[in-house]
Amino acid sequence: QITLKESGPTLVKPTQTLTLTCTFSGFSLSTSGVGVGWIRQPPGKALEWLALIYWNDDKRYSPSLKSRLTITKDTSKNQVVLTMTNMDPVDTATYYCAHSVPAYSSGQYYFDYWGQGTLVTVSS
């Protein structure tokens, strides 16, 4: 059974750095093909893809946020960490982490299991 759970601060101040942790179970990020990603959703708005890390430590970032994001993994702890620098009120959102494996038909990655999300508010 695959589960993921996000954790981190609920409130950060503008200009601070946000650090979120995704703790998962039911799979290993050392298994070939596995990935874990981060997605966010401002209140009442659409989903936004942020970053994805793969079993081999390859990483992908949203082009528009790449300069502010860092994604890392700790395989021994079954965790993936996302840091976002220079937080702004527009970054207020629910942040989700999600599991991803390549589709057998194409080898492309989609998010098949999601955490419950964690709401982060940016305010002074």
Place this chain on the structure above:
Amino acid sequence: EIVLTQSPATLSLSPGERATLSCRASQSVSSYLAWYQQKPGQAPRLLIYDASNRATGIPARFSGSGSGTDFTLTISSLEPEDFAVYYCQQSEGTFGQGTRLEIK
């Protein structure tokens, strides 16, 4: 960066009716597109991947089609639990802005 545009923004239908949702990409994504369903207060759920493949446990009334830049999600006969927001997503990339499917 590829932009995904979904239409309509809101679709009002009754249970039992057929729903057709559209997703258009600003450049070709081949068939590497997924559809997700999101209900209030919940995380998204994967419905369709690679444009036309249903994810595990997804009912047969959901189907996807398209390739290149134009994609469609069809719900053949709406059930009460299908009223939600639907997003398309290119593989390992951007999401569309969503279509809200509401009860008429």
